[in-house]
Amino acid sequence: MHIYFAATHIQTLPAGHRFPMGKYELLRQRLAAELPQLQLALAEPASDGELALVHTPAYIDAIALGSLSDAQQREIGFPWSEGMVERARRSVGATISAARTAMKEGVAANLAGGTHHAYADKGGGFCVFNDVAVAARLLQAEVARTRKPPLQVAVIDLDVHQGNGTASIFRHDPSVFTMSMHGAKNFPFRKEASDIDIDLPDGCTDEVYLAQLQDALAQLETRFSPELVFYLAGADPHEGDRLGRLKLSFEGLMARDRMVLDWAGKKRIPMAMVMAGGYGKDIADTVQVQMNSFSEAYTAWQHWQNHLL
Numbered sequence: 573m574h575i576y577f578a579a580t581h582i583q584t585l586p587a588g589h590r591f592p593m594g595k596y597e598l599l600r601q602r603l604a605a606e607l608p609q610l611q612l613a614l615a616e617p618a619s620d621g622e623l624a625l626v627h628t629p630a631y632i633d634a635i636a637l638g639s640l641s642d643a644q645q646r647e648i649g650f651p652w653s654e655g656m657v658e659r660a661r662r663s664v665g666a667t668i669s670a671a672r673t674a675m676k677e678g679v680a681a682n683l684a685g686g687t688h689h690a691y692a693d694k695g696g697g698f699c700v701f702n703d704v705a706v707a708a709r710l711l712q713a714e715v716a717r718t719r720k721p722p723l724q725v726a727v728i729d730l731d732v733h734q735g736n737g738t739a740s741i742f743r744h745d746p747s748v749f750t751m752s753m754h755g756a757k758n759f760p761f762r763k764e765a766s767d768i769d770i771d772l773p774d775g776c777t778d779e780v781y782l783a784q785l786q787d788a789l790a791q792l793e794t795r796f797s798p799e800l801v802f803y804l805a806g807a808d809p810h811e812g813d814r815l816g817r818l819k820l821s822f823e824g825l826m827a828r829d830r831m832v833l834d835w836a837g838k839k840r841i842p843m844a845m846v847m848a849g850g851y852g853k854d855i856a857d858t859v860q861v862q863m864n865s866f867s868e869a870y871t872a873w874q875h876w877q878n879h880l881l
Contacts, residue, residue, distance in 0.1 A: 573873040575603065575866070576615040576669040577683035578662030583655035591649065591698050592851060596684055598859045599847075603683075603866060610870060615669050615682075617661035618706060622668065625709035626702055626741055628693045635660070635700060648695040660700035663687065667703040667802075667846055671711050674842040675800065678876030679833070679869055686804040686848025688735035689760065697733065697759060704802045704846060705741045708748055711800060722747040726798035726841075728832055729766075730785070731806030731848035732758060732816040739764035749796040751788060753781075755817050768792060774817045778824030781809070785828060789835050801836050801843045805829055807850030807861035815851040826864045833872035840879075845869050 577600055585593055603610055623632050634640050638652045650656050666682040673680035688704065689697030708725045715723040726749045727742075729735040734754040742748040749767045756771035763769070768791055770784050792798075808816040810825060820828070836843045845865070850858035 573609075573870050574611045574613065574670070574673045574677070574680045575683055576613055576666035576681070578615055578659050578666055583650075583653065583659040586651065590851075592855050592858065595850060595855055595858050595862075598855065599862050600683060602859060602863055606863070607866060607870060610866070612683075613669070615662045615666035617658065618664035618668060618701070622706055622710055623661075623664065623701055625713065626692055626705045627690075631693045635695075644694065648700060649698045650700070656700065660687075664701050664703040664706050667707040667844060668710055670844040670846070671707045671800065671802070674844045675711070677873070678837070678840075679843050679845070679873040681845040681847075681866065681869055683847065685846030686729075686731060686806065688729060688731065688738045688804060688848065689733070691737045691740050696737065698849075699737065702737050702741060704804070705738055707844065708800075708802065712747065724797060724799045725749070725802070726792060726796060726800070727751065727802045727804070728792075729753070729804040729848070730809070730828060730832070731804050732808040732813070732818055733806075733849060734758075734760060734763045734769065735766065735804070736760045736762070736764040739766040749792065749798065751792055753785060753788060758815075758817055767795070772818060776809075776818045776820070778820055778827070781818070781820055781824060782827055782831065785831055789831070798841055801841050803832055803836075803843055803845045804848040805832075805845055805862075805865045806848035807852070807858045807865075808848075810850075810852065810857060810861050812852050812854060812857040813850065814853045815849070822860065822864060825861050826868060829865045829868040833868055837872050837875055843872075
């Protein structure tokens, strides 16, 4: 199974910054040590042309040239730097590579990604570019070279925060189906309309969450027939997350991942998994949730390969 990543050391943050940038390198190290059968590869950066499939030229230029206003930087949550630009481009590139590989092999992943608060013309919530939106549009463009009907793409967003940027980008696009399960009272406080939105109460536990997810997947199945799925496997619904406000256990999140992966696998729908948010009070908890997600994804990838043999 192929995993793509952006070099995390290229973006440094001020001391005390609340975004846990170190989680990506900790995750990469643990994957290399504990799941050596995974194929880890550094992603190429997304080009301006690829980004322009989703983002406005003015916004791409503002990011590239460092001409963002102070207010725009505050909304994103990162101070501008060349490292920020490079990491954001490579994170999009990692999701593009994961999507292309998933179309061939069934399952692939980005070590980061899931930057779903980025709109076409602005960033927000630690999200610079919307990697899933760019990858979806690019894969559709590549498929369009050989056939007329557009590639049907579903976004299953299980980060604890609503995927407002993604919902906005695809609001009028019937070829992309967006589904988000998130904390009702959590960021963003002004939510956008996805095709399916499941609002969860503070303190939501495993049993309630999994029942809601099962219902949401059943709804998706009756309304849309995806040919590619992007799965945002956020670690922030975990009970130890400082921004999540839900109460899912490690076991509950593994059951969540298994449910989504099994749902797609049984239907032979290729899946690109991205990691989205995770802000554990103990960073080790976030990394453990993500390790569990990759373990479940590898099992799903093996099932896909066995079916091909």
